[in-house]
Amino acid sequence: MALNYNLAKVYAISDNDQEFVNEILTLFVNDVPEDLAQIKEGIKKKDHKHAYAYAHKIKPTLDLLGMTVAFEEILQVEAWTKAEGKRKDIEHTFDSIKAQVKEAIKEIKKDFYL
Numbered sequence: 001m002a003l004n005y006n007l008a009k010v011y012a013i014s015d016n017d018q019e020f021v022n023e024i025l026t027l028f029v030n031d032v033p034e035d036l037a038q039i040k041e042g043i044k045k046k047d048h049k050h051a052y053a054y055a056h057k058i059k060p061t062l063d064l065l066g067m068t069v070a071f072e073e074i075l076q077v078e079a080w081t082k083a084e085g086k087r088k089d090i091e092h093t094f095d096s097i098k099a100q101v102k103e104a105i106k107e108i109k110k111d112f113y114l
Contacts, residue, residue: 025114055081
């Protein structure tokens with residue numbers, strides 16, 4: 001049961017094409033954890049451009065999957081990178097995004113047998 005994600009937008013753009021939905025979910029499950037690792041690496045090394053590139057990459061996916069809080073938080077990460085903020089100012093936000101993605105992946109794997 002989808003508590004940590006919402007597929008309404010995915011179904012809307014796919015015209016209820018289940019194969020397309022499964023592709024989107026598979027990409028999310030397989031790619032977003034690595035993208036998050038890259039954001040974390042950028043934060044750790046204070047490589048703001050690197051963190052921005054990967055935050056910007058996953059932003060539409062979070063929106064597409066109805067992960068509203070994570071989407072708003074990734075916008076905060078983008079703003080932090082542009083301001084070249086201090087690591088301590090964004091770590092909590094990043095940890096929140098990571099936890100939300102982890103829960104969504106766990107739920108998607110269960111719901112769609114991925």
